[in-house]
Amino acid sequence: MKELIAKYREKGFKLTPQRIAILKFLDGNTSHPAANDIYRNIKKDYPTVSFATVYNTLQALRDRREVAEITIDFQKKHYDPDLRPHHHIICTECNKIADVFQDYSEALRLPYHIKDEFQATANHVNFYGICKKCQKIKKGGTKLCA
Amino acid sequence: MKELIAKYREKGFKLTPQRIAILKFLDGNTSHPAANDIYRNIKKDYPTVSFATVYNTLQALRDRREVAEITIDFQKKHYDPDLRPHHHIICTECNKIADVFQDYSEALRLPYHIKDEFQATANHVNFYGICKKCQKIKKGGTKLCA
DNA sequence: ATTTAGATTAGAATGATTCTAATATTAGAA
């Protein structure tokens, strides 16, 4: 809380109640929220908050490398406050996203003709699968209601 | 051409001139086009073609596993007629996408606690980098005009 | 307390994608 605020103030990031609420929501959050998830949550405490503020703040944080955008979902961007290099697995049924902390960089060597054409700067592995809960639902039967 | 058409007819995929144009455009295409790229190209021969047809056809092909959707671009979906398992590298400056045919699956082992929670079905590596052309532009100076 | 750079806001604009409902075509049957 206080440390969090101090950290951003030091970096010259102007703090407002809305921004603090967003930072608090993101701090330690492992749910990989999309912009709308953040908006809904902040709105509880700041009913007048606007979508623009959420997007502006996310952009500012992204530009300062304080959050990462992840491209695992075909529909929308998700945000990740955990900047440690890691990968993700997403449930193709319910879109639940989990972290995969595993360093594959040794193995992810590019073929020479690609190295020749691109100067690689980053890599990210997307795993797809079905989570436990969705496995059960599929097995147990199709629908919950007739 | 003929084999291509025969292949789809056999599979009960109803063929229309527009669909054939889309299939031809995709066949052997390594450019990873987005829907709009396909639309623009088909429009040359079928000026009345609609966006809906392009999207409908892409959906039908995707459902039949005849094209893959790729999530490497934050802005939009790209389509890939090459179904062999492979990965991609995208230029963060110009969005050029290239194929990376390299099998990393041996190395991409998931941690046990993830295996416990997810039944993994697929994986895809996104590499990010800067292509040769964009490297030159950056080095040579900032802008082409004053 | 004053000042100003930067943040907030509602709402409009944009861009990608999906939906709708009327019309037209394909492909198989007669």
Add this chain to the structure above:
DNA sequence: TTCTAATATTAGAATCATTCTAATCTAAAT
């Protein structure tokens, strides 16, 4: 070939995520 049913096409509207605009407000430095 002609008929028919199933399916595809179309323009345009609708939706959803995201960005932009321009007026107003506020953090935080002086």
